[in-house]
Amino acid sequence: MYRIIDKIISFILEEIKYNHDKVNYTLYQITLILILSIFLCILLFLVPYLKTENNVGSFTYENRDFSYEPIKPIPIDLKLNEKKVSLGEKLFQDPIISRDGNLACSNCHDIKSAGILPKSKEIETEINIPTVFNSSFNFRQFWDGRSQNLEEQISGQISENNLHWKIIIDRVKQNSNYNIEFKKIYNDGITVKNIKNSIAEFEESLLTPNSRFDKFLRGEQNQLTELEKKGYEKFKSLGCIHCHQGINIGGNMFQTFGVYGNYFKDKGKLDPYDYGLFNQTGEEKDKFKFKVPSLRNIAVTAPYLHDGSVKTLEEAIELMGKYQLGKKISKEEVFLILNFLKTLTGEYKGKSL
């Protein structure tokens, strides 16, 4: 397009030169007006094209291909066995599915409280309770990733001991409704494997799609404010995205906690579980290595970190800058990232978490 304008300008200059030598001054004037009007018409015609070209270089998401974004939206369509999901949900809420028969999964992972312990409740746990929402997207389960999948995780949580499981199976068998429901789904009825299978199927249904950020990723520009968009850009440019990425904005790799500086030394306390993956492998390189946690619904799942030591998201962002990026993140940057992270709260059964 610039070439066309260039040509027109040089043409006008040529004309002026040529006409200057001419005696007929009126003809010169008419020609010039004519050329200028054609030029004006062309310019008007090109205005819409000029606009799009300007936008390419500036800060805008228009016409952007979102399939290249390092974060992917949570799928909306789920293909799950509804009968298993419904049975799994009952087991999840039933205290008989625990070693002592008094604590249901839902007591610690309350579905109505973003999949964590409700604020009003006090249950002592060694390590911070992670949310069960979207856990099926994590490549491993638990903070240190010691379980490969959800079914293995249930044994890790309840008991690795067959004797404990035998007691649990006996309790489930005493319930006639469970006997009927298990028989409808599984040929071999109530077994450890089938209990785990149905709870895991229920957990796979615990997804939180339709966060404002996911809608934005699907192309709905107006879902995010300019501030939130800037927050996302900051999250990427500062380097958070190198670890927190993919469908769960985390949950797909191990990373050392304290890449820059020693968090545990600064805290002045080191508990056995702080060694992370090292507890499984015994290898020096795995000391303080953790599964990078998911940042989905992070605004509603305080407290933070495996030790639950951080109460606010602002504090967690600053701390990540210090120990994971070796950067002092300014107050303004923290504010931007905080606003972006707040857009990651999704919906369960059509309701925001």
Ligand code: HEC
């Ligand atoms: C006493 C409270 C408590 C109960 C009861 C409980 N959990 Fe947990 N859950 C935790 C804690 C604490 C962790 C983290 C442990 C760790 O990482 O070492 C956890 C981790 C998990 C995780 C891993 C999530 C992730 O992102 O890594 C899943 C999934 C889970 N629990 C599901 C269940 C299921 C299913 C049950 C019932 C069979 C259950 N929990 C019962 C406290 C509890």
Ligand code: HEC
């Ligand atoms: C080098 C990898 C890495 C980078 C870079 C990184 N993180 Fe993390 N992040 C982690 C790990 C590992 C943890 C878990 C630490 C723990 O609990 O022991 C974590 C935990 C978090 C948590 C707490 C999650 C929870 O459920 O408690 C938040 C929030 C967080 N990161 C945000 C960020 C932000 C914002 C940035 C950029 C400023 C960032 N992270 C950069 C690896 C990283």
